[in-house]
Amino acid sequence: MTSVSIQNLDLNFGSVNVLKQLNLSIEEGEFLVLLGASGCGKSTLLNCIAGLLDVSDGQIFINGKNVTWAEPSERGIGMVFQSYALYPQMTVKGNLSFGLKNARMPKQEIEARVARAAEILQIEPLLDRKPGALSGGQRQRVAIGRALVRDVDVFLFDEPLSNLDAKLRAELRVEIKRLHQKLGNTMIYVTHDQVEAMTLADRIAIMRGGLVQQLASPDEIYNRPANKYVADFIGSPAMNFFEGQIDADGKFNVGKLTIDLKNYDFADGTAKGEHWLGYRPEHVVLGEAALSMPVHVEAVADIVEPMGSDTLIWTKIEGHDFRIRTDGQQKVAAGDRLVVGMDPRFASIFDKTTEERV
Amino acid sequence: MANNAKTISASGVEPRGPKPRPMLSPRNIMIYGTLFIVAIYYALPLYVMVVTSLKGMPEIRLGNIFAPPVEVTFEPWVKAWAEACTGLNCNGLSQGFWNSVKILIPSAALSILIASINGYALANWKFKGSEVFFTILIFGAFVPYQVIIYPIVIILRELNLFGKLGGLVMVHVIFGMPILTLLFRNYFTSLPEELFKAARVDGAGFWGIYFRIMLPMSLPIFVVALILQVTGIWNDFLFGVIYTKPDNYPMTVQLNNIVNSVQGVKEYNVNMAATMLTGIVPLIIYFASGKLFVRGIAAGAVKG
Numbered sequence: 046m047t048s049v050s051i052q053n054l055d056l057n058f059g060s061v062n063v064l065k066q067l068n069l070s071i072e073e074g075e076f077l078v079l080l081g082a083s084g085c086g087k088s089t090l091l092n093c094i095a096g097l098l099d100v101s102d103g104q105i106f107i108n109g110k111n112v113t114w115a116e117p118s119e120r121g122i123g124m125v126f127q128s129y130a131l132y133p134q135m136t137v138k139g140n141l142s143f144g145l146k147n148a149r150m151p152k153q154e155i156e157a158r159v160a161r162a163a164e165i166l167q168i169e170p171l172l173d174r175k176p177g178a179l180s181g182g183q184r185q186r187v188a189i190g191r192a193l194v195r196d197v198d199v200f201l202f203d204e205p206l207s208n209l210d211a212k213l214r215a216e217l218r219v220e221i222k223r224l225h226q227k228l229g230n231t232m233i234y235v236t237h238d239q240v241e242a243m244t245l246a247d248r249i250a251i252m253r254g255g256l257v258q259q260l261a262s263p264d265e266i267y268n269r270p271a272n273k274y275v276a277d278f279i280g281s282p283a284m285n286f287f288e289g290q291i292d293a294d295g296k297f298n299v300g301k302l303t304i305d306l307k308n309y310d311f312a313d314g315t316a317k318g319e320h321w322l323g324y325r326p327e328h329v330v331l332g333e334a335a336l337s338m339p340v341h342v343e344a345v346a347d348i349v350e351p352m353g354s355d356t357l358i359w360t361k362i363e364g365h366d367f368r369i370r371t372d373g374q375q376k377v378a379a380g381d382r383l384v385v386g387m388d389p390r391f392a393s394i395f396d397k398t399t400e401e402r403v
Numbered sequence: 404m405a406n407n408a409k410t411i412s413a414s415g416v417e418p419r420g421p422k423p424r425p426m427l428s429p430r431n432i433m434i435y436g437t438l439f440i441v442a443i444y445y446a447l448p449l450y451v452m453v454v455t456s457l458k459g460m461p462e463i464r465l466g467n468i469f470a471p472p473v474e475v476t477f478e479p480w481v482k483a484w485a486e487a488c489t490g491l492n493c494n495g496l497s498q499g500f501w502n503s504v505k506i507l508i509p510s511a512a513l514s515i516l517i518a519s520i521n522g523y524a525l526a527n528w529k530f531k532g533s534e535v536f537f538t539i540l541i542f543g544a545f546v547p548y549q550v551i552i553y554p555i556v557i558i559l560r561e562l563n564l565f566g567k568l569g570g571l572v573m574v575h576v577i578f579g580m581p582i583l584t585l586l587f588r589n590y591f592t593s594l595p596e597e598l599f600k601a602a603r604v605d606g607a608g609f610w611g612i613y614f615r616i617m618l619p620m621s622l623p624i625f626v627v628a629l630i631l632q633v634t635g636i637w638n639d640f641l642f643g644v645i646y647t648k649p650d651n652y653p654m655t656v657q658l659n660n661i662v663n664s665v666q667g668v669k670e671y672n673v674n675m676a677a678t679m680l681t682g683i684v685p686l687i688i689y690f691a692s693g694k695l696f697v698r699g700i701a702a703g704a705v706k707g
Contacts, residue, residue, distance in 0.1 A: 097600050118606030130597035134619035143615070144605030191605070 047109070048073040048231040049094060049199055054103035056089060056255075063089050064255045067103070071233065076225050078242040079235045081252035082278070087235045090252070091201050094233065095124050108198055118147070120199075123192025127204040129184045131176035137187050138172045141194050162193040165224070182213045189224070202234040206241065218244060239279055243267065251275050269393070273400040276323045276393050282357060282368045284323040284393070297322050297394070300363035304340050309389045312403055319397035326357070326370040328391040331377075335386025346381045358383070456480065456675035463671050479672035483680055487673055489660035496677055499657030502568070503637060503684075506653055510572045511632040514579035515625065521580070522587025523613050527599050537588065544581035552645060559646060566648040574646055575636050583628055590624040591617060626692045634685040654681050 049071040056064040063086045071077050079087040092098040094105060096117035104113045112120045131140050138159060145155045163169045166186045176184055185205060192200055202221070206214045222245055225232055236242055242249050243263045251258045251266065251274075259271035270276035276284050289299030295315060297304040304322065335341045344360040344367065351373060358369040358377055362385065369385065371377070394403050425431075451468050456479050458472040485495040492498075524530075525537050555574060556565065564570030594617070602612045643653040652660075658681045662674045 092600075095600075095604060097603060116606075117600075117604045122604065124601065124604045126597040126601060128595055128597050130595060130601040132598065132602070132616055143602075143607070147606035147611060191601070195605075 046073045047071065048075065048107070049233065050106040051090075051094070052104045052106070054090070054093060054105065055101045056086075056093060056098065057101045062255060064093070067255070067257065069250065069257065069260070071231060073231055074229045076232045076234065076245055076247045078246035078249045079233065079252055080239060080242040080249050080278075081237065083237060085252040086255040087237075087252050088203055091124075091203055091233060091235050094120075094199075095122055095201055096120050118144070121197050122199045122201055123195050123197040124201040124203065125185070125188045125192055125205045127207050129176070129188045129208075131184055131187055131191075133176055136173050136175055137168065137179070137190075140176065140187055141172075141190050144191065144195050158194045158196065162190040165193065165227070166190050181209050182217060185209065185217060186220075189221075193228075198231060200230050200232040202232065202236075204236055205234075207236075207238070214241075221245060239281065243279075251278060268391075269402065270323075271402050273321055273323070273395040276395070280325055280327075282326050282370060284325050285365070285367045287322045287324075287363065287365050288397070289320065289322060291317050291320055291394075293317065297389075299365070302340075302342055302363050304387070304389055304392075306389050306392075306394070308339070309392060309394065311394075316394065316396075316403040320403065321395040321397060321400070323393040323395065324387055325391065326368040328388070329369045329371070330386035330388075331369065331371055331375065331383055335384040338386030338388055340389065341384055341386040344383050344385050346377055346379055346383055349377050349379050360385070452675045452679060456672050456679065458672055460668065460670065460672065479670070480676040480680070482670075483661070483673045483677035487661045487670075487677060489657050489664060496654055496657055496661070496680055499652055499654035500680075502647075502651050503654040505568055506571055506575070506643075507633065507636050507684075510575035510579070510636050511629065513572070514576040514583055514632055515628045517576065518580055518583030518628065519587045519618075519621070519625070520613065521584045522589075523591050523617055524609075525584065525588045526591035527612070527617075528609065537584075540581050540584055542581075544585070548578070548641060552641075556645070565646065566651070568647065568651050571642060571646045571651070571653075574642050575639070578642075579632055579635070583631070586628060586631075587621075587624060590621065594620060630689060630692060633688045637685050 047070050049069075051067060051069040054064050054067040054069075055062070067090065069090075079090060081087045089098065093100050094107075096112065096115060096119075100113065104111055106112065107120055107122070117124075132143065135143065141159045141162060142155050145158060150158075159172070160169075163172060166189060168183065168186050168190060171179060171183060171187070176187065179187065185208075188205070205221075206217055209217065218241055221234075225245075234241070234245060246263050248260060249263055249266050250260045253274055259266055259275045261269075261271075266275060266279055270279060273286070277286075287297070287299040287302075289297050291297050291306065295306050297306055297320065299322070330338050342362060344362050346358050346360055348359040350357040350359075353373050355373045356371050356375060356377060358371060360367045360369065360383065367385070369383075377383070395401060396403055454471055455463060455468065457475050457477070459474060459476050459478070462473060483495055484497055484500075486493055487495045521540075525533055559565040559570045559574075562570070564573065598616060599612060602616045607615060637653075638655060639653070640655045640659065644656045644659075647653070647656075658677050661677050
């Protein structure tokens, strides 16, 4: 069953179109991540779903009900904000029960719900404290709790982890995933962090300029990006790109390098002419093993960045910057000659003009 | 050079810990010297006032205005409060004091209440034309009072409020509106917008958010507004003298009448006491609320 459905949504701020004829359908219990660079409209879209922004055109349905004109509190949503937005003068308990009191819920019911949320999020000892006396991670837990007590169908997260330090972010990320598995609610999660997107999402919607570039599972987005923007955006370090031609024999030519594409999975079976060929740094094979790969080429390591678990090597191949990610145990020094092996199966090829995957 | 790595300062002491700062450096002499002179400059007139108000008239006639009183007397204060004559009635400033209180309390309370709601609506509930409305309101802050004195006289006459305290209160409330609304709007705009959004998701309405979320976070700005209004309304002379009748004259107008009424000798000691009595209310408000003035309330609302 569809939980949230967005139909032909338009949003203009004055003459600026922030969202353009956007369509999105989210299944019940699905974890959807809206991913994109800042200014792509992802937070705006979330605010529209929450009812905090009036849409210029189009409709929003939640659980089959048209909520386009409904107040935020009537939509059956709970929202968690980047800055936590806890009410500073209320205790944690007051923060959790504020929404329920507004709904004129009986006292006993409020107590029960607050207790349950506090137990799930393990914030029972904090109930009588003010937000000022909590750490960042605790505050974010309370903010999640505030959505939790309202027993809503849809959770909206607006970059909830962006204000936390790296370690805490990783912890809370797992906790949000656990929460989703436990509750099974529909969750819509806005972030610019691709790690959060890849790890949490059932499906990721990559947005750019108010349009959804690709809506697919993390696996699909990583392995089969729909266009060059998505390919470049997802993956760290970013995908390597070669600019070249595909000849009549189905071979990709860039400078003196020829890559036979016979085991590449073309959408239309074949392609010809000017194209981009993208190859992920982590799919490169080095050393002895490289010689047995379908494509291998020599390169010189320019810069080596050891990161412990793995090592990033910067080289140049046929005039294009080329990054290689390899095991951290491999000792490589700047100036070393390398044999770089690639398999066209892992490549992504995009049309030169449309930048769409072929 | 390895064994000579320690840097030795001119005084021969090895530098360690906080750098010593001598009290009598040229910098300190400049700073404290300037502060001292400026303080004297401002404090001296006050000193003369206090000293004069505690002297009897014979002592004043000697003309040593800086000399402390030989014989301390509180009689001028009593006279200023209860006996000084303004024209025909000789009730001192007490009548004016209570008039001023009657004007101040409703004027300050009403103007702050209305302006805070205005500012809240303009900051958080933007409506079509709200920016235009705000611009027009702010424009009011730049209109010279003198220009609209006569139109207001006519309006008050038509409303049958001329010469009454209610009329003066209304004038004060309206004239406080532009600057107070600006103050509150800017403060509410500076509060995190997500707090407002969270409250809306939690189902609070216009008044719910105002009373339950915004008000408790706004103590500092209310104190600022209170200081502005109390000082402004208490010290007002122009509106008080124009829009009220002698029975309702505020303290400032009575003070003027006491100081300027010439019958026989000019009683400098009574005048000084009356002036200080008039200035005491804004001073008390200022000192009492100084702490709140500074304290931040929004701590813990957002990241940090």
